Amino acid sequence: MKKSRIWRSVLLGINTLMLHKLRSMLTMLGVVFGVASVIAMLAVGEGASKDALEQIRKLGSNNIILSSQKPVEEESGGSMRSPFSVSMYGLTYDDETRAMETFSRIRTTAPAKIVRKEGRLGTRTLDLRLVGTTADWFRLVKREMIAGRTLLPSDVDQKAAVVVLTEYGARRLLATRQAVGQSLRLGGEYFQVIGIVRSEGGEGSSVQTPDQQVDAYLPITVARERYGDVVSIRTSGSFIRERVELHQLIVEVENTDHVETVAAGLEQMLKTFHPKGDYRISVPLALLKQAEATKRTFNIVLGSIAGISLLVGGIGIMNIMLASVTERTREIGVRRAIGAKKRQIITQFLIETMVLSTLGGMIGIAIGVAIPALITYFADMATVVTSYSLLLSVGISMSVGLIFGLYPAKRAADLDPIIALRHE
């Protein structure tokens, strides 16, 4: 009984609103745009930050990434030095051992030594970036296996001539899954392909990991033995010879809580042993926190803009409902004379505003979902419509109806029936 009465009130409300279609539509517009902008802006914001966050998260929130960096002075003075001089910089094997020994909170370290070589498989060749590393590397960077296996500690210990390709590299070399087990020639040496991992494409993150698409991973012991630590780079007629022991070192800390202290300690340690400043330290966790803070700020700004537009929408509804109450004073008088209680008049008007705002909210949701889709389609920007933003919008539009409908409804109910009946 009670339920059917409310349902009938809703139908009556819709009926009444349909009497003034244009006016009702215009009244709804504020909420429509408010809700649409909430959803669209959150979707764009979410989409923009999602990739960045994802990328940073992939680097591992427990990890600290140390990389070698060519010191600035050396770079500028390069052309004046003898063609046979060797510039030495970067992380050393000692750094790794020292870090391990100094900080008890460090669980593992995974070194990376990078050499560029041409790879040949059958008749195809491809310039590869050889990454000499250890078994732990794959666990720390969370690379997905596609076929075969990754490096094992035994490969490193026994200096096995094995290599793991990326999916992209494998495809360029016309290798399929069956490539596992085949021989790949790197420079003058033959290596057995033991596995293929998923490529990590995606630049744009401020952190560079040797995760480029043409990586080939081999045991660091092998890389060191076969290619040594000195690399020759040909630049405009002269050779630059560099000696870099490790290009990168990923340090895994036991626990997220200790990442920042260990990072600070490492920084201190590197500063002492590398006065040239030929290293870089990046902490994904710090970046993550920063990115998340940025996202929060972004959301607050968007939220405020959307909030203001919804407020304006709500005021629009209230304004029209107040006009409607005045216009329908007689009707209110008649209903009261017939025996409607104040509460029932309030319900009637509240239902009308809530129908308006909820309908506006639903249209707003439709538009708000369409806009990000169009942005993605035309501007090729990632957008993510979260279900929480939809729920939020429904909630907000209904509360806008409730809050801004209450006052006009109260005004209507408080009219003196006699005066209301006499109203022209």
Place this chain on the structure above:
Amino acid sequence: MSKTDGAFVQAETGLHEVVRLEDVTKVYVMGTNEVHALAGVNLAIHQGSFWAIMGSSGSGKSTMLNLLGCLDRPTSGRYYLEGHDVSRLSDDELSEFRLKHLGFIFQSFNLIAQLTVRENIELPLFYLGWDPEDSKQRAAELAEMVGLGERLNHRPSELSGGQQQRVAIARALANDPSILLADEPTGNLDSVTSEQIMDLLGQLHDQGKTIIMVTHEPDIATYAPNCVHMRDGLIDRITENGRTLEGVR
């Protein structure tokens, strides 16, 4: 101001009192000015009677009808409706009384524009919480009774004034009220239509409805066997079944 027992004289019908006003006053305070719209009224109305309230403009007719209709509370005095003292009830309680015991007919019909004839007639039943099917049926019967059985799905704007007033009468009857209250029911109608409406009210009276009607026009007042003449917020004279009581105060 003393109460004359004569005010309650009533033909020996044996029917109970639906309305009893005792020393009812209504004072409107306008700044420092006091308007005594009702200055002490005593009146008893028995079940099944048909009353006209007459008097010059500003004599307090509408004020009295509003009080009788539980739309307002007296400043002092007592009003018994169906034996209940309703002079001090809360707004909600008055609403409840109107819903259960009263039906209103207005000069300007006051149908709700966005509702159909049927929905207008159903309105009191909606607030009474009737089942939709039952109220549909009741609305159809009432529309039939006032001669508008064919117009159930029309909107008020598609009806003539007389037809609208018939719908209003049907609506006022929907809750089977103890009293039908009408403030100038023919005020907006031409004489032919007025006659038809008054005939309808006459029929309702014949069927036993208690009717109280405010009017300016003596012609209209003749449809009612009883008449209260008001002057300056007081009952000047009462004509009851042809007998006139002068200066009832």
